[in-house]
Amino acid sequence: MTITDPLIKDKEGAAIIDSSVATWWRRVADGTIPPPIKIGGMSRWRQSDAIAVIEKAEAARDAD
Numbered sequence: 001m002t003i004t005d006p007l008i009k010d011k012e013g014a015a016i017i018d019s020s021v022a023t024w025w026r027r028v029a030d031g032t033i034p035p036p037i038k039i040g041g042m043s044r045w046r047q048s049d050a051i052a053v054i055e056k057a058e059a060a061r062d063a064d
Contacts, residue, residue: 007037007044016050027053 008016013033014024027033033053036043 005046005048007039008047008050010036010043010045012047013045013050016047017053 010021010024014021017024017027019027024033028035034045034049036045
């Protein structure tokens with residue numbers, strides 16, 4: 001099986017959107033970032049979810 005959309009940690013997601021981990025979790029709480037995939041006690045996100053947050057923000061900026 002090839003993983004084409006790796007799972008990332010909160011720290012990695014925060015780096016993708018250039019924010020702190022605390023801000024990452026605030027965006028999860030407000031629904032900007034989807035809730036994590038839970039694997040045991042771990043929280044992970046698809047890398048594409050973090051990239052989609054940026055793309056959505058760009059689309060909203062360009063629509064204005």
